[in-house]
Amino acid sequence: MINLGVYVSASKVVEKTTGVGKHSIGMIKSLCKNKEVNLILFGSYEVLNNPFFLFKSLKFYSLPYKTRFLELSWKVINWPKIDNYIPNVDAIYVPGEELVSSQKYNIFFTIHDTYNFLQNPKNLRKLMLKHSYRLYLKKVCNILTVSHFSKKKISELFLQPKNKITVLGNSVGFDDENLKLIKKNNKKIFEKYITIGGPLNEKKGGEHIINLCSYIESKDKDINIYIIGGIDKVFIDVFKNAELKRTKIFGHAELSEVKIIELLYNSICYLQLSNVEGFGITVIEAMHLGTPVIINEIPSLIENTNGSAICCNNKNIAFIAEEINKFKNDKDYRDKIVNLGYRNASKYTWDRFSKILISLIKKTISI
Numbered sequence: 215m216i217n218l219g220v221y222v223s224a225s226k227v228v229e230k231t232t233g234v235g236k237h238s239i240g241m242i243k244s245l246c247k248n249k250e251v252n253l254i255l256f257g258s259y260e261v262l263n264n265p266f267f268l269f270k271s272l273k274f275y276s277l278p279y280k281t282r283f284l285e286l287s288w289k290v291i292n293w294p295k296i297d298n299y300i301p302n303v304d305a306i307y308v309p310g311e312e313l314v315s316s317q318k319y320n321i322f323f324t325i326h327d328t329y330n331f332l333q334n335p336k337n338l339r340k341l342m343l344k345h346s347y348r349l350y351l352k353k354v355c356n357i358l359t360v361s362h363f364s365k366k367k368i369s370e371l372f373l374q375p376k377n378k379i380t381v382l383g384n385s386v387g388f389d390d391e392n393l394k395l396i397k398k399n400n401k402k403i404f405e406k407y408i409t410i411g412g413p414l415n416e417k418k419g420g421e422h423i424i425n426l427c428s429y430i431e432s433k434d435k436d437i438n439i440y441i442i443g444g445i446d447k448v449f450i451d452v453f454k455n456a457e458l459k460r461t462k463i464f465g466h467a468e469l470s471e472v473k474i475i476e477l478l479y480n481s482i483c484y485l486q487l488s489n490v491e492g493f494g495i496t497v498i499e500a501m502h503l504g505t506p507v508i509i510n511e512i513p514s515l516i517e518n519t520n521g522s523a524i525c526c527n528n529k530n531i532a533f534i535a536e537e538i539n540k541f542k543n544d545k546d547y548r549d550k551i552v553n554l555g556y557r558n559a560s561k562y563t564w565d566r567f568s569k570i571l572i573s574l575i576k577k578t579i580s581i
Contacts, residue, residue, distance in 0.1 A: 219303040222257040224281040228266040236387025238309040244564035288313040320355035327492025328367045360493040363514040382567040384495040409481040412443025419487040422528040427461045429531045483541045487528040501555030522554035
């Protein structure tokens, strides 16, 4: 039996969350079901005060600090050590990206992508943070990530040997009961809209998304466009100036999980036009729901879709619009891509990734 300490961040293991949070929740749920593991959760006392915390039934050890202070202090001065706040464990697992400080435990630390470090790389704060990560990663037992693309970038940016980095992955981040509810109550007949992964920002290809929306609205009067994830401040005026009539932006906070599943399930197709992604979890979720996917041709999305999505250059809006039209009007073509997506999505399971993690921990602590 492995006694595994897991750091839980207050903002991530809650009902409404995004990629890193979904990864944390999926991995913890899977580890809970594994009889080889005894989970010991710990984190700020604020976690238990959050009414949306998903793991209240599990044993939780509180640290007497606010989450914001705790995680900033770990980054800046590598304090406080967690060793005196939790019982003895065999290892510490960090599914988010918090620099948990310990003197005596092996730490398995997750980095999902390196985008934030690559933006404004000469910024003093970014340089200091990169330095903190390099020092920290020298001490951790193993670095975990979600794609071979991210593994390569982590190795280059933080000067880490590739054999110290293990690729896990992501799976469907939706609650099983919500998935069953949608599939039971909805006949799979797509409606006249497409869904696009947001938020509207530089990372997610915001400029190209707006251009595509303008093009589609001018060419096809039937299709509505739903962008899931909100919008960054710098894109608000750009979006307003585009004067889009049939494009609607949904922030994560205004949509229940059931509504997000329903939007994806009944969509003509789902588009992930990001300039950068560590993984792209919603792509796998859309495939799992039987919705065809169009992706920008970036390494991580190409890797994780394995030929089961339509690849494009996110600047080529005419080609993208043509593919959307084919999904709308050509059932055989749509069914072909849907079936490829089903097969690809089936390879990505939390149980598979948690077993990789357990095997890695066993090897390290010689169980």
